[in-house]
Amino acid sequence: MGLFDKLASWLGLKKKEVHVLCLGLDNSGKTTIINKLKPSNAQAQDIVPTIGFSIEKFKTSSLSFTVFDMSGQGRYRNLWEHYYKDCQAIIFVIDSSDILRMVVAKEELDTLLTHPDLKHRRIPILFFANKMDLRDAVSSVKVSHLLTLENIKDKPWHICASDALKGEGLQEGVDWLQDQIQIMKT
């Protein structure tokens, strides 16, 4: 497989493009995660709160990702739903240390899952239980319990504990996402 991919790229064949939405509450680390996934020479040094959204691209071994990095601030969250239609996967980022706002994250996730554009589509959702480096962060199991992820029956999902500042756990998540997308395609 790897050899074939290398051959394909060597021959100049384009990698498959996928559109991914990156969602989550403000200050959960969406932009930091996306930034860390980009090649090291293209990474930004300072991360500032996203206004509206920004489009980022990065490549994995077999796919070319176009990520819509949405702003998580309350006043921009109503923009999310306009991008549901043409996305092929969702990355949902959670601040594991913000226990108070876990209900808000759950509320946003529930509205996302019941939205008519997504309800009947079997698209993969990748959860990042981010900020694992913080002292009062809860485990990814606890996060999935608080968000009642076990109730998601009709979509493939996966939760990864991550620390976006160091980049820990990100690759594992992206690998899962890549596999899922390839299963979908075939």
Place this chain on the structure above:
Amino acid sequence: MAAAASSAPSSGSAGDGTRATSKWLDAHYDPVANLHTFSSCVTLADLHGDGDYKLVVGNFGSTGHEMKLKVYQGTSLLSENTLPDLPTSVVSFLMEQHEPRMPALAVASGPYIYVYKNLRPYFKFTLPPMEPNPMEKVVWEQAKEDKVDLLSMKEMLEAIRENAEMPLSVQSLRFLTLDPPEMDSFVNQHKSQPIKRQTVMTCMATLKKNRVDEDAISCLVIGTENMEILILDPEAFTILSKVTIPSVPTFLDVAGQFDVEYRLTVACRNGSIYILRRDSKRPKYCIELSAQAVGLVRIQKNIIVACSDETLRGYTQKGKKLWGVTLPATPITLGIMDEKFQSFQAVLVALANLEVHIYRDKNLVNVIQVPDIVTSISFGHYGREDNTLIMTTKGGGLIIKILKRTSTFHKGDTAVGVPVAQSIKLSVPKKTKLYVDQTLRERESGVAMHQVFQTDLSRIRLMAARAYVRALECSMTPVSESLQEPLKLNAVVQGMGPTFKLCLNLQNMSENRAVANLLICFVYDENRYSIERPFFKAPMLIPGLNYPLATFVECLGDQGISDIIKVFVLSEGNSRPLLTAHISMPVSEGLAAA
């Protein structure tokens, strides 16, 4: 983590059945947070200038002795500072323009304001001492020179307390509460110190100095027990302005800027609200409430007050009443809800029936069920969330709710003025000539008409009274008025004719005396009726029992005419009847049919 774990099961119960339609998310509920406080001692502040708002609580402790300044971040306690006395108010304010903008905390407690910066004690402001009573001063000077004995000293101080207008100092008041054996040591300990009289703070608020911005520096406004409102400079802590008001302030609301124009709204202990403006030496407007104020908030230019008589009232800033609504239970505390994104402003009223009502003007827009009586309520930025509702309960619990992003409130009837029903036209018929004439007549000779009516009314009363007296005198009534033989007679006619059964029910109304030797006699037209026994003797009547006495009446005529049969109840040897009953006999149906 313990807090988080406890929140998970309880958050479901806090929402109860309304969860599906609730506008609020139950973020956190800790029933044993040990937060005993009131709304004036709770504030939300961005203490570190990083956009992460903290909750600052001046806590009384469950016994009222463990006073602490507690700071919460998220669901956990960030820091605790012990307070030397009970706090009356906690506010956050910006003292200076330095970056980053880190607000200081001011805790009003007794005669002091403790200022904390970066959660560390920074400054202590003391209210200026007041002139002590000169007579009291003399007493203590004598005590210093041992010229006076303890008991006469106590008498003198009590006399001063009774008569003088100026209250005693704390030192003298404490002395008066002591038992004689303790007095000596107390006086020896305190006699060398000069007596001081100091007032205490009752409420505190902030007032922007010269800019309206969110991060402008603010002055502290304090209300004191000696009926004064002071405005303090935020940097030097000097008194910038001082106003005397007619009563002790309890709630304070401030609008405007100190250097430009400002307006103080003060609810006082005498049940009045005073409105003062910059440079006014005395209150400009006064609102007299029918009951004590429980809370005071200002929404834009309107003042909203909850009163202890279960009402919520709205007033203009000139003291004119706009509306009033009756609350379903006693209000406990009041808070303002300022939702910036939808620019929705409302009043939060915590009630004694475990509910929090949200009023937009006089319209109830939302009800929140709470598991315990809410004693403090605040709404605003908390953590990174904009619309957070924080409540503490009587049992020391902490409830944090977050307003859903998608929830909207029914804005209510925003039209000011007349209700809709008032503008619906009624089809009133035209005034007739007769009506107009009658009205004119009534207007012209109203007095005469009234007098005529009153005369007639008096006459008819007189006639009624006379007829009643006559009836009593002639024993024509079915109830006997004689005290010896209180009797009651009741007659019923049964049957359709020509033979009727006449049932008399005779009852002795006296309490314990039996009545004997009674005779019953019927008087009737002998051409029309024949009675089997027109005269018979009644049995002895035992008190309280009902004696049914029946006799048969036969109708003789065939014209179908009815007549009256009179029944007399007589006592033996007395010709005057005790009771009379007139029985209207029905028409004999049997004859009419034949």
